[in-house]
Amino acid sequence: MAAPSAMHGSKCTVRSISLPTRLHPHSLRIEAELNKLKAWEVSCASVLVSPGAETIQIGLAGVMELYNYVEELIHSPLTRQALLCHQHRKLVEEALDGSVTLLDACGTAKDILLMTNEHVQDLQSALRRRGGDSSIESNIASYICFRKKVKKNISKCLGALQRMESRLGSSPVLHLDHHLAVVVRLLREVSGITISTFRSLLLFFSMPAVRKMFGGWSLITKLMPMASGKGQKIVNEVGSVDVAIHTLQEQLHNSDAKVELQVTQRRLEALNVSIEAAFLYLKMQDNVAAEKATMEMTILALCMTQTKGTKELNNLRALEPSSTLALGKISTGLSGLQELHQCLEELLNLYSTQQALSHHQDKKWVDELLDGSVKLLDICGATRDVISQFKENVGDLQSALRRRKGDVCIESSINNYIYWRKKMNKDAKRLLAAMKKMYNKGGASPLLDQDHHLSTMMRELREVNIMSISIFQSLVLLLSTPVLKPKLSRWSLVSKFMHKGAVSCEENAENMKELESVEFSLGAISSEEAKLETMEIARKRLEGLEVSIEGLDKGLECMYRRLVKTRASLLNIISH
Numbered sequence: 001m002a003a004p005s006a007m008h009g010s011k012c013t014v015r016s017i018s019l020p021t022r023l024h025p026h027s028l029r030i031e032a033e034l035n036k037l038k039a040w041e042v043s044c045a046s047v048l049v050s051p052g053a054e055t056i057q058i059g060l061a062g063v064m065e066l067y068n069y070v071e072e073l074i075h076s077p078l079t080r081q082a083l084l085c086h087q088h089r090k091l092v093e094e095a096l097d098g099s100v101t102l103l104d105a106c107g108t109a110k111d112i113l114l115m116t117n118e119h120v121q122d123l124q125s126a127l128r129r130r131g132g133d134s135s136i137e138s139n140i141a142s143y144i145c146f147r148k149k150v151k152k153n154i155s156k157c158l159g160a161l162q163r164m165e166s167r168l169g170s171s172p173v174l175h176l177d178h179h180l181a182v183v184v185r186l187l188r189e190v191s192g193i194t195i196s197t198f199r200s201l202l203l204f205f206s207m208p209a210v211r212k213m214f215g216g217w218s219l220i221t222k223l224m225p226m227a228s229g230k231g232q233k234i235v236n237e238v239g240s241v242d243v244a245i246h247t248l249q250e251q252l253h254n255s256d257a258k259v260e261l262q263v264t265q266r267r268l269e270a271l272n273v274s275i276e277a278a279f280l281y282l283k284m285q286d287n288v289a290a291e292k293a294t295m296e297m298t299i300l301a302l303c304m305t306q307t308k309g310t311k312e313l314n315n316l317r318a319l320e321p322s323s324t325l326a327l328g329k330i331s332t333g334l335s336g337l338q339e340l341h342q343c344l345e346e347l348l349n350l351y352s353t354q355q356a357l358s359h360h361q362d363k364k365w366v367d368e369l370l371d372g373s374v375k376l377l378d379i380c381g382a383t384r385d386v387i388s389q390f391k392e393n394v395g396d397l398q399s400a401l402r403r404r405k406g407d408v409c410i411e412s413s414i415n416n417y418i419y420w421r422k423k424m425n426k427d428a429k430r431l432l433a434a435m436k437k438m439y440n441k442g443g444a445s446p447l448l449d450q451d452h453h454l455s456t457m458m459r460e461l462r463e464v465n466i467m468s469i470s471i472f473q474s475l476v477l478l479l480s481t482p483v484l485k486p487k488l489s490r491w492s493l494v495s496k497f498m499h500k501g502a503v504s505c506e507e508n509a510e511n512m513k514e515l516e517s518v519e520f521s522l523g524a525i526s527s528e529e530a531k532l533e534t535m536e537i538a539r540k541r542l543e544g545l546e547v548s549i550e551g552l553d554k555g556l557e558c559m560y561r562r563l564v565k566t567r568a569s570l571l572n573i574i575s576h
Contacts, residue, residue, distance in 0.1 A: 030073065030186060033066040037193045044200050051200055059197040070190055079183055094167065098191050101164045105198045108157045112150055112205050119143050120241075147242070154206045161195045161202075168192055205238055327515075327548035330478065333471045334555035341562045344464050348569045353457055357573045366574060368441075372465050373567040375438050379472050380563055382431050384556045386424060386479060391549050393417050394518075394542055401539045410535075428480035432473065439469050475552070478515065518545050 040059050044051045073079060119142065126139040168188050347353055357366075393416070400413035518541045 027073065027186075030066065030069045030190075033062060033069065034189055034193060037062045037066065037197070041193065041196050044196075051204065053204065056197075056201050056204055059200060063194055063197050066190060066193070070187070073183065073186070078179055098164055098168075101160055102191065102194055102198070105157055105161055105195075105202075108153060109198060109201050112153070112202075115146065115150070116205065116238075119146050151206050154202045158199060158202055158206075161199055165192065165195050327478065327545075327552060330471065330475050331548070331551045331555055333474065334552070334559055337468055337471050338555070338558055338562055340464055340467065341559075341566055344461060345562075345566050345569055347457055347460060348566070348573065354573045369461065369570055370567075370574070372438070372461075373563065373570055375434070376465060376468055377560070377563050377567065379431065379435060379438075379469070380556060380560045382427075383472055383475060384553070384560060386427065386431075386476070387549060387553050387556060389420065389424065390479065391546070391553060393420050394546050394549060398539065398542050398546065401535055401542070425480045428476050431476055432480075435469050435473050435476070439466060515545065517541050 037059065040055075040062060044055060044059070123139050123143055126136050129135070168191060348357075397413050397417055400410050403409065518538070
């Protein structure tokens, strides 16, 4: 209880942190807490060495109180809406990196406190037992070794905090709306004072370790006397223990070692009390920081996910459902669709999304989610089957052309291909009808009564489903173009539209889609003139088509796995 009162009683005058407007009921409290902590920071800077344990406890208590108010500010609908509407990647990354760095620093400080407490208790036990100088010396040596190791860890952590501090405010906030600009500045102030608090705590434990010089006094007693000219204590609890341990180490074999034992015991007890009190504050601070970091990451990750998803959606909107798209374009669309569904999965895995879904399980749109995921899986699976059959038939045609065992064998393979294409067209019509039905049902359930995050998530999901249907439509439309019909053993109409020779075949097929180009070349095989050339052209076009189909097959396979994973995430969320 003494900690907060000490802070309130500070007489230090510091510049007020004025916010442009009172955007939230807790903004005044946040401002007041920041000013108190600024005063505490000034008082810490006025001492010659790192502040004592009691002073650090005051700082930890103030930061913990500050984060309680910050949490309520970030949770406010106005702040969340501003974060979602103004998606600035640099600001998002700054906030996420800062949260991780502060969590790491808090965790490091906790570990140091625990290990220091353990070594202090070991030293106390050894001094109480007094089982011989060798036992005490062993514990002292272990403590000194630990202190050296801790100093290295502290140095790394202080470096990370310094880098974070130098990056604070690197991203401008001039183009943000007023509310978000104030929130960003406020969070930066909070991060800055938190860095200062953790730095003071880490410096508290980084007093120079005990070092011997020619069997005499260590440097610590020369550089850090117990009192200044004014009688002010300038060595904190850790430094005091270091001095006592060194002195005890020097006097163990002398007659006055008993006095040094008592002095060391008293200082160890004082340090132990300080550590336990600081650990309680730090444990609470760690919990608050973890909650705040999780909350920030949830909200800001939502911004990043939506930004990335919007970019992918805009890229895919250029691929309207049409039979005029090339296979390469559709393959690119499938890759973009996978990225889009990955963004959707990240959105579903957010804690806030899972909470919203678990609290609204009696709505019609839950059935819409599950039904839509099943139908997309069915459509993707049916499209995969079509592509697999296409791959198989193209392979058979290539084999027939490579063997060149006569017109009858080649024409038989072509006729089989045409027969399969007719059957595939019928299946494609049914598949397109199912897609159209699902497309028309998209967005049937109203979202007016849902919370903002849930409505945003549902809109994103519907957009993703519609875009998925659009890409699958384009692929099926392309594969279901009319086939060239043979008449007897010849291709009808084809020879009427063809100029003589393979060169004209090449010129006419040049601007066609891969599939039509292949069928055009297959039709040209019926021409008795230049048959070898047209067979070679057909074979090359089949090879090109096979490469394109192979890419589509792989893309659909990855897409199918992604859809299965997304559906599993949905089922897990709704079932809990």
